[in-house]
Amino acid sequence: QKEVEQDPGPLSVPEGAIVSLNCTYSNSAFQYFMWYRQYSRKGPELLMYTYSSGNKEDGRFTAQVDKSSKYISLFIRDSQPSDSATYLCARDENTGTASKLTFGTGTRLQVTL
Amino acid sequence: DGGITQSPKYLFRKEGQNVTLSCEQNLNHDAMYWYRQDPGQGLRLIYYSQIVNDFQKGDIAEGYSVSREKKESFPLTVTSAQKNPTAFYLCASSWGLDNEQFFGPGTRLTVL
Numbered sequence: 001q002k003e004v005e006q007d008p009g010p011l012s013v014p015e016g017a018i019v020s021l022n023c024t025y026s027n028s029a030f031q032y033f034m035w036y037r038q039y040s041r042k043g044p045e046l047l048m049y050t051y052s053s054g055n056k057e058d059g060r061f062t063a064q065v066d067k068s069s070k071y072i073s074l075f076i077r078d079s080q081p082s083d084s085a086t087y088l089c090a091r092d093e094n095t096g097t098a099s100k101l102t103f104g105t106g107t108r109l110q111v112t113l
Numbered sequence: 114d115g116g117i118t119q120s121p122k123y124l125f126r127k128e129g130q131n132v133t134l135s136c137e138q139n140l141n142h143d144a145m146y147w148y149r150q151d152p153g154q155g156l157r158l159i160y161y162s163q164i165v166n167d168f169q170k171g172d173i174a175e176g177y178s179v180s181r182e183k184k185e186s187f188p189l190t191v192t193s194a195q196k197n198p199t200a201f202y203l204c205a206s207s208w209g210l211d212n213e214q215f216f217g218p219g220t221r222l223t224v225l
Contacts (some may be wrong), residue, residue: 008153020174043117043203043216045154088155098144098163100171103155 001026004091006057010031015113019076023089023104026070032092033065035074038106039085048074049092116140117217119204124222126198132222134189136204143209145187149173150219159225162187163209191222198224 006023013019025033031052036044048055048063050072056063064073072089086106093100117138126132138145144163148156158171162181176195181187187206191198201221205214 006155041219041221043205045216046213049213061199095163098146098161099207099214100158100161101146101156101214103157105153105155 002028003102004089006089006106006107006112008107009104010108010110012110012112013079015081015111017079019079019109021074021087021107023072024070025091028067028070030091032094033072034090034092035063036088036090037085038058038088079113081111083110084111114129117204118218119220121220126219126224128145128224129193131193134202135221136187136217138185138206140206140215142206145206146205146214147189148203150203156203198222
């Protein structure tokens with residue numbers, strides 16, 4: 001079983017829709033989770049990171065971790081065509097001096113006009 | 114401008130040749146990383162370095178080598194021993210104790 005699993009999509013939604021992107025993880029000991037956004041042929045950029053359980057909100061983005069079900073979610077409100085990208089979830093094994101990330105495969109999102 | 118640069122953006126090599134990918138950062142980060150990205154497989158960690166003159170293997174280090182002689186530079190060599198070298202290679206860096214990794218723009222390597 002992969003450490004972090006993610007539906008590759010593609011996911012197509014109309015502009016203004018609420019988008020839900022999800023990942024599952026295998027080890028309940030994982031505590032740090034991140035969402036990265038990657039535009040085509042570019043490097044990923046960090047959107048949000050969360051520690052343990054609960055929600056974290058930043059503008060139109062909300063990250064949620066449910067430890068009981070080992071589920072990570074990213075919600076995008078009022079989606080825009082500029083949100084069209086691949087979204088990668090990751091878990092972080094922080095060694096104290098370095099951050100080792102294990103990524104899901106990424107979900108490709110297309111927001112249409 | 115602060116950031117991470119990778120060069121070249123596109124690289125073509127013949128099978129059996131070693132090739133070195135460049136990664137430079139001026140963010141004063143201690144830790145640097147190399148990932149490989151293939152379609153449908155996400156990013157996989159090749160090597161990482163926490164400090165100068167020290168580096169550790171990641172999940173798929175076979176067929177790759179690195180060096181960390183300077184804080185700002187972490188070149189990756191793809192050797193002829195790497196069975197499937199064609200991929201998108203991403204370099205990243207982070208502060209030692211901070212979780213955020215900053216990524217470069219990537220190098221797309223094609224082996225003919």
